[in-house]
Each structure stands twice: as structure tokens, then as C-alpha cells.
Amino acid sequence: MKKLVLLLLLCLLTGFAYAEEKFQFNGYLKNELALRTRDKNYLQKNKDIVQLAGQYNIKGDELVFFAKVKYYYDFAYEKDKLDKAGHYMEHIQRTEWLRDLYLDYNNNPWFLRLGKQQVAWGQADGINVLDRVNPPDLREYWLPDIVDIRIPLWMLNINYAPKLDSNLQLLVIPDFEESQGAPIGGPFTIRAYTIFDNTMKQFATSYWDINQHFPGRRLNHSTYGLQWSDRIADTDYTLNFLYGPYPTARNTTTYIPLVPTPAGSFIVARDYKLWRVYGGSFNKTFTNPGPLQGTTLRGDFAWYNDEPTYYGDPAIGKTYGYSRWDNKFWLIGMDKYIVTKWLLSFQYAQYIMEHKLADDPAQPASRRFAMNGYTYGAQDPVENIFAIKISTDFFNQRLKPELSWSFTDDPQGKVSPKVSYEINNNLLFTLGWNYFYGKATESNGQYSHQSQVYTQLKYSF
């Protein structure tokens, strides 16, 4: 009865606010289908999503409350093929349903956003160099919109503008969320997890004690971010700093043998190590006449201090520990319209590891190679990453084709053509294909059997 009264009261208040034009809302209903196109075809996804967002202006634009909630159910996981992963993929988990819940206070030069939210840093498109404030949800790899990949966090987002076009941002994040990956049996389970699971099965008679060591609820285990943004001579730039727990656990496994073998205890400690990101970004559009006029250049640079990185033997896909290395990641991108309305975007990035071999005297050199955390394959000391995107539109922007291709200097990558069509004001249809290629030990190559054709039908209101 109490709940009903509360609900009625909420509806009544919303109604009044709406009548006073203080309240705005929107949302969408969406169906996403994906069909595996390699080997045996099966439905990888049949997901129905509902999202609602509402904004309430408490005091004009000075004080605004905003909330966004989302729910989904994926019917594909009811089928035998995927039902093993269903517990974690079928419907929304824990607090994932709450995408945004914050209060904005805007009184120039101050702007405060307090609550659960996402913060995006950097200029890169689809490659996370500086965009490291919110951990990623990679249960569907990097295929969804980035806004659905970032896991929102509770934080204080404090901004101060000492002068026009500049901003100092301080983030205080007492919240922690672990990055997410697909469970065993999902289409996009990472190879590293499959290897770990196979090892567990191999030692099925052993006892596995998996201990999560989440960061303590202490000030020095919170995440802190600082960004300075400014503009010099038509160039926007930022300087960034982030400190906090690395959002992906690093495992240390200890085996205590028992007789008769293979019975024994495996003690797995899952730790979230503290790391720092120092970096910056820039963008510039050439506006003056000349050969570069109309070209946008953008770039990110990050120095990952103490990034926990696995080392081991990539030949057998086995890790022997992790090191906290200082790695670098930089990216440069260029965008330009060619032939009236064809937008060409190009990105080049380099991920540069500090070490080729880990300092672990207990292990032979063959077990001290840097490992790709997703695949337990070899991580190149320098990884060259390329991304090309071409997009345009037809019929007064009703039909929008796009082709993106991302690849590295190894023979692996992803080709994704798609086309979206605006059926009417509210209805958008998208048809696309994600084609993965490469070796199983490479980030994209591990999904070479999961290439998919997909559709999305979105009704917005």
C-alpha cells in the first residue's frame, strides 16, 4: 500500500512538473538481433531494450536533476546454444539498470555534477587511450555504442572555469566497478577466460578458492581525476591525470598439492592494482585557406604508470605473474570531408610496452613475455593500430551508410559496414555486418568464428 501511495505521489509530482515545463523526458524501445555468419549459424543476440531518461529543472538551468534507467532481456540466451552464459547475459545485472542519476549545479564559473555518471576524456574514436575514467563492459566486445560500454560510477565532478574556453575538472570517485567480460559460453568470451576455465576443468578434482580483493573503501583507494582544458591559437588541448585502482583484476594462482594428485587446492587472488594515467589531448581544425583547410587533426597521449600487465608463455597461453609496467599509448586522427559529403576519418595509434621480458628471476626467459590480457597471446612490444572510417548520407540524410575498418600490424582486424535508415520521425532501422579476422591469439582474431550480421530497430519517443 505504501509503495502504491509513493508511486501515485511520484506520478502526481511528475505531472505537475511536466505541466510547469520543468520536466522533460525521452526514451526508446529497441530490438537488436545478431546472427553468426561463420561456421554453424545461430542467433547470438535477440535483445529487447527499454531506456527512459528524465530531467527536472529544480531552479531553472542552475539546479537540474537528471536520471536515466535501462532494462533489457536477451531471448537468445534461452536457447541451448547460449544458455550456459544466460545467467550473466540474459538480463540486466545488479545496478546496471541505473545509467545516470545526478544533480547539476551551474553557477558560472562553477559547474558541479554530483552522482552516478560517465566522464569521457580524449579525442580518439573507438580506441580508449585517455577514456579510462569509467571501466568498460566488454560482454559484447567493443561492438555496442561506447555510451553503453562505459560503466557509470558515483562521483563528484567539479568544474571551474577561470576564463572563457578553459576549464579545470576535478573528479573524486569513491565508487569502484570492475570491468566486465562475457562469461563462458557467450559469443564474445575472451580467450584468456576460456583458457582459465579449461584449466579449472582439467583439475576438476581440485579445490578452487577464488578470492576477490576489491579496493578498500578508503580515500587512498578512491579514484581521482584532474583535467585542464584550454585553447591556444585555434587549438584545443587538455592535460589529464587519473589515479585509482585498475578496473581489471590481475590473478595470482597458488597451487597447494595433495596426494593423490591432481587433487589439491588452487588459491586464486584477484587484485585490482593502483595505477596512474598522465596524458593529454588536442584537436585543431585548419580554418585558414590552404591545402589543409577543412581538415581536423586530433590526438591523445597517455603514459600508463604502473599498469598491471601479465607475463608468461604465449606459446602455451599460460601466465606466470604480472608486472606493473610503464606503458605508453598515443593516437593521432584526421577527419576531412571529401567530394561534398563523404567524411573520411583515419586514426593511427601506438601502444608501446615498457619491457620485452618481465623481471622475474624465478622464471626462464620463455615464460617472461608480455601477454595480451584478453587472449593470453603474445603482446607486441609496440602495437601499431589503424582505423579507417568512411561515412556519407543519401535522400536528405535519411539513409546513412558507413564503413569502418580497424586493424593492427599483425594480420588481424574487424571490418564493419553498416547502413541506417530513418523510417519515420521515431523509427530507425540499422543493418550491419561485423567481420572479424586473424589468429585466435589476437584481440579481434579470437572472434573470427563470431562474425555476425545484425539488425537494430529503434523506436524513440
Next chain:
Amino acid sequence: MKKLLVLFAAVVLIWGAGLAAGPEYFQVYKPKDGMSADEIMQIEYFVKYTRFAHDVNMGGKAYFIDKSGSTREKETARLRITLGRKLDDIAYKDLVIFTTPQVRGLGTLTWTYMDPKKQQNSWLWVPSLKKIRKISTANADDSFLGSDFTIDDILTRRFEDETYTLIGTENFKGYSSEYDKKTYFKDAPCFVIECKPKKSPWYYSKRILWVDKNTGGGIYEEMYDPLGRMFKALFKDYEIIKVNGKDYPAQILLEGKDLRTGHRTVIINTDIKFDTGLSEDLFTERALTQTRW
């Protein structure tokens, strides 16, 4: 009498010199008989880009109607601050936020420079990224937001981009709107000007433009392709809004029709408010990131 004549001559000289260098910002000008085509067009551009006002704030609805009658709709909230600032060469800054469900929250911030050779600077807030993307300015002959107006028609064409010939003056025959079936500007006294682009080849070879003597606005134009065939007709309804005792010409209704495809666009500007004291802080990247949707 002699003094009066000297004073009159000085006023005429100052006025002429003023227009030769381009009209001064934050003044209201009207074209007059006896003016050259260049002088009339300087005023037309001045009116088009609301350089008479310090700021403007409006809502907008755009209807995209294809040959079969199928209609799509987009709604926007638009803000502009006029600066005319020589220090950093910025003429004005525009902020457009979409409020239509499908693209709600999508926003663009554009800075336009006083130097006509300099391209605009644009930033885009993309809700699916929750991030600002610096964007290259689309080519001027591309469609403006999917409408039948080009980016050139709405945003980028400057006085310096064309040469002008005054064809004559006439009372406009009137424009019958396909949207609301009203007839606009019937018998309104107009200057008829032929505008030829300096750029060649270009997507049009000339425009014939009717400039309303009352508002200074270019109310109707016919566009011709490089082969001399008329391919587009554009109409703009200007109305006078009184602001602090001044007569500000405001664009209320825009209609464009592509004669090749039969596609039409109707843009209606609503709740137009001039000189409300908008702060330049609203036209920054920081303000764009505050978009919530």
C-alpha cells in the same frame, strides 16, 4: 544652409564609407533606392546573419517532405551571440541542440569568423559517445541537416563569394507557401539582384534574388545549375520584431524546394527572442559537455 549641406555631405560620406567596409555591427539598416547592388547585398547578408542583434534565442521545427508526401520532422533549440570582435576575429557563435526524440541532445557549436576566407570551427556533442568531437566543416555544397538548403545557403556564403548585378526593382508577385497555403509578400517592393559565384565550377551558376525593401531580407531566390537550368527555389519570410524601440527583421518561415527531386523543406522559427543578454559562456565546449541526453 551651407553648414547643413556640409553636414549632409559628411553623413552621406560616412554612410558610404561605412558600407564600403561593411555595415557596422549592432545597427539596423534598410536598403534604399539608389543604392548599388553591392550595398544592397551587404545589408542582405547583415540581416541574414542577424548582425544587428547582440544575441538571438529561438526554437525551430524543420519538416522534410519527399515527393510522395512522406514527412519527417526535427526540432531544435538555437542560440546565437554576435560578437563582431576584431581581437580574435570572431563574428558570431551558434549553438544548436536537437530536441527531437531520435537525435535528442545532439548539439553543435559553431564559431564563424569575420575573415571571409576563414572556415568555421565546429564542435559536435554526440550522445552515443557522450563526448565532444571536433568536426571538419562539411563542404559548402552539402545539404544543411538533410534539408533542401545547403550549408552555403544557411551558414557559409559570404558577401565576398559572389558578384552582384542589380536587375531592377519590382513589386514581388507573392509566394504561395505549400506548407500553410498562405501567400507571402504579395506586391512587396523588392530589389531584384543577380548573384554569380566567384567559385567555378560550382554547384550553381547564378541566383536571382528578391530583396525586400522593408526588411532588407532576401525573401525569394531561384537557383540555376551550371547548365543554366533552374533547380531550386528558396523562400524566407522576414517579419519585423520590435526590440527596445528598434525594428529587427527576423526569419520566421523558410521553404526550399528541389525541383529535380521534388523534395521540400519547411523550417519554422518559433519563440524568437533578441537581445536577452546571453552570456558567451554558453558558447563554449564546457557548456556543450553539460548536455545531459
